[in-house]
Amino acid sequence: MRVLIALLAALLALDAAPVLAGPTLDGVRARGQLVCGVNTGVAGFSAPDSRGEYQGLDAEFCRAVAAATLGDASKVRFVPTTYQTRFVALQSGEIDLLARNVTQTLMRDTAMGFNMVGVNFYDGxxxxxxxxxxxxxxxxxxxxxxxxxxxxxxxxxxxxxxxxxxxxxxxxxxxxxxxxxxxxxxxxxxxxxxxxxxxxxxxxxxxxxxxxxxxxxxxxxKEPLGPMVRHGDEEWRDIVAWTLAALIEAEELGVTRANAAEMRGGQDPNVLRLLGATPGFGKALALPEDWAFQAIRQVGNYGEIFDRTLGKGSPIGLERGLNDLWTRGGLMYALPLR
Missing domain, CATH: 3.40.190.10 (Periplasmic binding protein-like II)
Known part of the structure; x- marks a missing residue:
């Protein structure tokens, strides 16, 4: 009984403790803009269109993070990086996030000082x-x-x-x-x-x-591609990782850009947690409760993004393959948003 009481007290104290935003999120908010490192030009991942606006799977992920953190997917400054400059830009703090179809490896995760935030494309x-x-x-x-x-x-x-x-x-x-x-x-x-x-x-x-x-x-x-952030700011790592998880979870739950607002008023507890109708998850990330709702409503779920950038709705026309949901034979699987 004493152990149970102590555990409950610890949980209550944790819930009451203030959630720190972390230096990277503070910087993003202060400038009102996310600075995202992308490729200089790979169609389907990040490449400027005829108007000079970056399009692709990685570019859209940057916009989703901007929507989650700033409430506006357009508040992104894209910094094109080469193979020689991509890691220097992240290490130096020139960019907040590297989303550049980069392979996740042990040395990059350790000696080079980066945190992997999940795989957004399984490749080879x-x-x-x-x-x-x-x-x-x-x-x-x-x-x-x-x-x-x-x-x-x-x-x-x-x-x-x-x-x-x-x-x-x-x-x-x-x-x-x-x-x-x-x-x-x-x-x-x-x-x-x-x-x-x-x-x-x-x-x-x-x-x-x-x-x-x-x-x-x-x-x-094996080429597990995904976004990276710097070591030393776990709060920012959590935000970027859970934004990716939210996009994948949204596809599995059937939440899209078109129906997100309607589903926010539904009955499914998983959807209500994802979209912020059930409070607490935004607070845990030092974000507004509608962080995931904004990302999905403004950018779309993972499947929508894949289809228009790399999949059948794009000139490239890739099959989902390993990048399909785990419920359909793929590897895309979001950790529980609970």
């Missing part, structure tokens, strides 16, 4: 080759030159794959995606390698004759 590294080459299997690339980006997991994976399969692969290291694509199209490289989703995007958005190129079926690595 592949190869793009000219259809006319007749290559149908990655093992047929023995002796080939392969375009790859420096300082990336793709460069490391290429070396591992060559050693594992006993292949002679000659890397042609280019400093940017544009340079890599140009070198491949000029015939300087027999193949190009990076995440398969990026290859699919490049094929339709950057190559002169998309149908003249194929993505080989092999995936030579």
């Amino acid at each position: 590294q592949g190869f793009l080759v000219p259809r006319a080459s007749g290559i149908a299997d990655a093992r047929q690339l023995d002796g080939a030159t392969v375009c790859v980006l420096p300082g990336s997991t793709s460069e490391l994976n290429l070396g591992d794959y060559a050693r594992r399969e006993g292949l002679r692969l000659q890397p042609v290291v280019l400093s940017s995606m544009d340079e890599m694509t140009a070198a491949y199209q000029s015939g300087r490289c027999d193949a190009m390698t990076t995440d398969a989703s990026q290859l699919a995007a490049l094929r339709v958005s950057a190559l002169r004759e998309p149908e003249a190129h194929i993505i080989l079926p092999e995936r030579i690595s």
Whole structure:
């Protein structure tokens, strides 16, 4: 009985304790803007459109975080980053959040000082080759030159794959995606390698004759892509992580941009917690109670975002595959919002 009373007292004290916002959220609020590091241009993830506005899965996630923290999805300043500058920008505090189709790895999570906040796209590294080459299997690339980006997991994976399969692969290291694509199209490289989703995007958005190129079926690595924040601000890490979880949970519960307001007045306790009709969860994050409601109402659930940026509602036309909900055979699974 004494143990139970002590536990209840501790819980009551915890509930009464003030929730600290953390320095990153304080900075976001002070400037009235989220500063989000994105790619310089990968269709489907983050790339400027004809008006110069960034579009894609990662760009939309940045907008969802802005909606959750500031109540307005438009209050984002996008900072394009390269493979060389992406981590420096996050470490230095130039950006609040890195959402740049970055692979989550042990060293990045530890020695480099970043916190992973969840996976927003499950990918794998592949190869793009000219259809006319007749290559149908990655093992047929023995002796080939392969375009790859420096300082990336793709460069490391290429070396591992060559050693594992006993292949002679000659890397042609280019400093940017544009340079890599140009070198491949000029015939300087027999193949190009990076995440398969990026290859699919490049094929339709950057190559002169998309149908003249194929993505080989092999995936030579696991590439769990997702947003990152700096170590040292756990409150901010919680906000970004739970925003991603809320978008996934919304899809599972059937909450969309169009019906979020209506469902907020319904009876499902899971929906009421998600949308802030049941109070307490916003307070726990030092946010307004409608933080998730604003993200979903202004940006959409995970499935809506995927469809219009990468999926069947986009020029890229990717199948959901591993990025479908766990209830439909995929890996997207949100931790309980309780």
